[in-house]
Amino acid sequence: MSETGAATLRLDKWLWHARFFKSRGLAADLAKSGGIRVDGTSVSKPSRAISVGALLTFPKDDEVRIIKVLGLGARRGPAPEAQALYEDLTPARDPYIDPLEHRVGGRPTKKDRRDMDILKGSR
Structure with a gap:
């Protein structure tokens, strides 16, 4: 308890209680990195x-x-108990966007180069 009487908990401990990280050390490392x-x-x-x-x-x-x-929790309990400690306000991802779609491919294969030659009209 702090001087004002409001209940508080360490950030790394709460992230571990809420099951965002498998260990308290991982939560502490993220906090230390800013x-x-x-x-x-x-x-x-x-x-x-x-x-x-x-x-x-x-x-x-x-x-x-x-x-x-939403709550601080007294222990690292089961998942339903951990999910009651917070409200997730993260915007939902669009399921139609493929995360690999915008990835730049590597070097073209021999078949790709042949296809490009045909398109360019050099063959």
């Missing part, structure tokens, strides 16, 4: 105290997650 924002402010210490109502923004699994803290 990859987490609490209420829009970049955090560089895993010991940063958070309370109910805080808005967390951090990268996870090739997307930026936006999470609102």
